[in-house]
Amino acid sequence: MSLKHALLGFLNYGSMTGYELKKIFDPSIGHFWNAELSQMYPTLKQLESEGLVEMEVEVQADKPNRKVYSITDDGARELSDWLTQPATHVQIREPLMIKVFFGASLPKGELIAVLRHRADELRQTIEAQEQGRVLIGKFAGTFGLDRAGFFWDLTVDAGLKHYSAGIEWIEAAIDKIERLDESFFDAERSRVDAIDVRRAMEMLDKLKTEMPEVFAGLTTRE
Amino acid sequence: MSLKHALLGFLNYGSMTGYELKKIFDPSIGHFWNAELSQMYPTLKQLESEGLVEMEVEVQADKPNRKVYSITDDGARELSDWLTQPATHVQIREPLMIKVFFGASLPKGELIAVLRHRADELRQTIEAQEQGRVLIGKFAGTFGLDRAGFFWDLTVDAGLKHYSAGIEWIEAAIDKIERLDESFFDAERSRVDAIDVRRAMEMLDKLKTEMPEVFAGLTTRE
DNA sequence: TCCAACATGTAACCGGTTACATGATTCA
DNA sequence: TGAATCATGTAACCGGTTACATGTTGGA
Structure with missing residues (x-):
């Protein structure tokens, strides 16, 4: 723990x-x-x-x-x-990705709105972090905590990098989505791409036996 | 949920x-x-x-x-x-960042080892994801799931971007850490930067009242 | 007068993980 | 023969969140 x-x-x-x-x-x-x-x-x-x-x-x-x-x-x-010891890491859980994954099930505009909303949140977070950095400097400096301050700063860097990567991805994603035809989406909200699950399962199994290395890679828990 | x-x-x-x-x-x-x-x-x-x-x-x-x-x-x-609806997001929990944050408490070499270890893991994850992408293409294509396949791919992009950002940060961090003097670290593993907690608290409070905007930003839960 | 800060907790709940249980079939 | 796949679960546990409880002091 x-x-x-x-x-x-x-x-x-x-x-x-x-x-x-x-x-x-x-x-x-x-x-x-x-x-x-x-x-x-x-x-x-x-x-x-x-x-x-x-x-x-x-x-x-x-x-x-x-x-x-x-x-x-x-x-x-x-x-x-x-x-x-090497750091463990917690399973990533990204509700936003679930929404994107099932993106075909909602109107184009709504999906983009969801993405934009997240990007805005990320921008706010970044701003807050950057302001916080000022505080960090003042606080650490005051106490001669140069060492602690240095590492503190590194973690802020990590956060900023993480959030900007998120924004970049969202912008690229919106770009790609905007280029899609409206018909790509499930406007009437009926079943999207109804699939024969049994056949899909067979296919998955086939792929699994034919190219096991790939599948092994895919299912490897990150 | x-x-x-x-x-x-x-x-x-x-x-x-x-x-x-x-x-x-x-x-x-x-x-x-x-x-x-x-x-x-x-x-x-x-x-x-x-x-x-x-x-x-x-x-x-x-x-x-x-x-x-x-x-x-x-x-x-x-x-x-x-x-x-806008996506909620789960609190980020990064044990690695805790280790970096307290980085002054362990020898330079060990901290770098921990970081390198994580970078290696990330590289493996990326490789797995990229191989997985092949499978995704085959699977989605076979069933005419072009729409599903498109969004599937987007989420993989997000993962890859996230992991590469992680690697980039680690490499930069190692670079910065390597330039530090050995004395910066707590070789004998005694108390690092022992602080007067009461004075630190006073200082925190002072900052909080003097520049509340900054503090508000800092404590905003991401 | 009322709220924030100080300072400590308990209890219920919740989502997720790990371990265990069962029992048939198929394939190496 | 024994492992993997099919197919369903239960139960204990664990870390974390939310809500609630208590009682003082000091400032707007």
């Missing part, structure tokens, strides 16, 4: 409470890993029971007590072990 | 069983939406109870009976409604 290690990573910078973790978490790695407080608290408890962090109650007269978590030696070891 | 609509999308092509859905699902949209049979069966049942699909048992003497699902008019309506 990556959340555990993200928390360890932050606690490796210094001891803090769940509440503070949330506050530092969101603006820094929130763009590629979200976590709610309601998930953090039990996760911290779990880390404690595993001996990877320690907790100390800080009594406060005026405000509720704080539970300050610190990383242990075991925790630091676990963190660097995890960091050096 | 996108799975429901993906199933409706396929059933809109023709009636089939859960087992067949799985077989057509994997090679076509498996690269951006995975689903196990153990999830499909109950989902189909749910769709049936919602009146979006109908089921007919096809008795087979030699093999187990088949439950053939067909889309209903309500189902077709639900599908095209869903298709025309």
